[in-house]
Amino acid sequence: MxxxxxxxxxxxxxxxxxxxxxxxxxxxxxxxxxxxxxxxxxxxxxxxxxxxxxxxxxxxxxMAGKFHDSSRPCFRKSEARDEVITGPRMHEALDMSAVPTSLDWRVQLQSMGGSISAARQQHQPHYCGACWAFAATSAMSDRLRISARGAYPEIDIAPQVVLDCDNYDDGCYGGDPTTAYKFIHENNVTSETCNLYMAQGHYKTGRTCTSSSYCYTCSPSTGCAPVAKYDAHHIDQYGSISGETQMIAELQRGPITCGVAVTAGFEDYRGGIFTDPTNSTNIEHSISVVGYGEEKGQKYWIGRNSWGTWWGEARGFFRIARGSANGKGNLCIECDCQFGVPTGFKPPSPLPLKEGVIAPELTEVVVDVEAEVSDKATFAWDAPAAAPATGVYHDESRPGVVAASTVESVVTGPTGWQMPGAVPDAFDWRNVKGTDFTTWNKNQHIPVYCGSCWAQGTTSALSDRITIALNNPAVAQINLATQVIVNCRAGGSCQGGDPMGVYEWGHNNGIPDQTCQAYTATNGDGQCTAQEVCQVCAPSNSSFSPGSCKAVTSYPTWKVGDYYQIPNDVEKIKAEIYNKGPISCGVDVTARFEAYTGGILSDPVAFPQIDHEISLAGYGVDQATGKTYFILRNSWGTPWGEEGWMRIDSDSNGVSTACSAGVPIITNEQRRALGL
Missing domain, CATH: 1.10.10 (Arc Repressor Mutant, subunit A)
Structure with missing residues (x-):
């Protein structure tokens, strides 16, 4: 008390x-x-x-419920609210009679070959009233993907940057998507691999906004420091809308954010079209709206929450009745909505304008982001101080993978390299007939240095294979929880481990996704308790934030069937990737590997000492040499390499010598839960 x-x-x-x-x-x-x-x-x-x-x-x-504390609502309307509008608003410009009667950006992005940003869990690893930051950054991420027509690389904007640096709002104690957009308009923002979500903010914590708040990494010898160059993203316009017509109009450009009331019924929602019997209009929470539709005469909105993938339907999404007699909508979802337009935004297609309306930004590309010279566009930022040029990412004295695995393979069916049929000379899971099946990029070394590459490469490859097996990255992009693997010592710890141990643990237990355990780059206590596998945090009597955490009793997991090592044979590795999906492999990290910034790396090592784990998601042919190269995904953040990726000769750094793979099991129940 x-x-x-x-x-x-x-x-x-x-x-x-x-x-x-x-x-x-x-x-x-x-x-x-x-x-x-x-x-x-x-x-x-x-x-x-x-x-x-x-x-x-x-x-x-x-009033402290399962996900929400009404005494400290995470939506708090800011006194600093304003708007920056440079052209006609969508509801003013569009011929609404020509607007589609239904729209789902999950489906639309899939048709472009991409995927909508995943639902998240704001209350991991602590309780944090960050709904406003998640709503804004998720919607902005989606609009960047729409502008890029779903093409690789997909961008996940970092809510932690907003929590650390947006002084218009109160971090974990609540905020306003409008002023989050205002902050991004004035300062820019980076991606998740630059500043990982830690469920902490500047308010009441002593955290301050520094150059590291925008982008940093941690080295094994010198600690954490700002990264010298990274991509930043900006918003040109932002504003507020309300009501069904304005929301539908703005949704033609992409997802929006909206405030909602929170009732016990909404907290307990598990699926269907939600209708609030209490008629609550007390807005306390922010979500993003990603579409609208109609089912059996009932109109609805499609929303994305930030309470984990076990909440709601289709992994953290929900549908809620659209329109009401009072004009406010259920949970007041139509009362107060916001939008932000990224710099260089390209509309998904020429939009149906009213006769006489001149709005070139809605009908043609007016800014080419790659050619834009303005400092407000995506750009490389010089931080005040940079991490050392060598030894930033890797410690040779503490290899991230074991020298030789003792885990035996489990094979009950044909492996990828044993399957019949020809294999193409080049293949890339980031672009399969225009569709990107790969999952998000990672940085294993934030918030502290952690030698968890053995868990990162394997969970990335498994996540990709699940998405491939489900064949619907727009609604079924699965990002497995690396922290669970480390917590449970499923092959090792932050001091290194055995990739085959990850597959073995997934085979025996199943692995939940990232909304069960946020990555903290720590070892945990190694007890693998129920709470270390899946938890949620809520305010306690002694603490609002970080609050107290408890185990979640019901959540989806993804099991591994067969798992095996792959022979040191380039053609067999190509066949495994093509037929089954990405794989994990060990490499010998050299100075040239660490310093890689682009191109095809050729760095043969006579006697490679495997000390780092990555994943391979494709391959091609070097036109200059005729040699095969692999498409490698690292876990050192997107500032490294080619947006976190590398092209590497098949005979370089021992990349072909220590590969393994796991085959995920996909059940009908899992497909139904995703609406597939």
């Missing part, structure tokens, strides 16, 4: 004389007599004050 009073800005010591005047009669709902109040040094007014405070504290404690 004392901690809760302090949280409300009340000094408990000032209430002690009042508290002593409560006797047995007060516990039965009556105050003590005036005489006893005087004897205790309390006045009737102070008694009333204490009663109000006590009631507020008790009520606030009771």
């Amino acid at each position: 004392r901690a809760k009073l302090v949280e409300f800005g009340i000094d408990p010591d000032t209430l002690r004389p009042v508290a002593t005047s409560f006797g047995p009669s007060a516990r039965r709902g009556r105050l003590t007599t005036a005489a006893s109040e005087s004897e205790a040094g309390a006045t009737p007014e102070s008694m009333r004050t204490f009663s109000v405070v006590l009631a507020a504290v008790v009520a606030a404690t009771a």
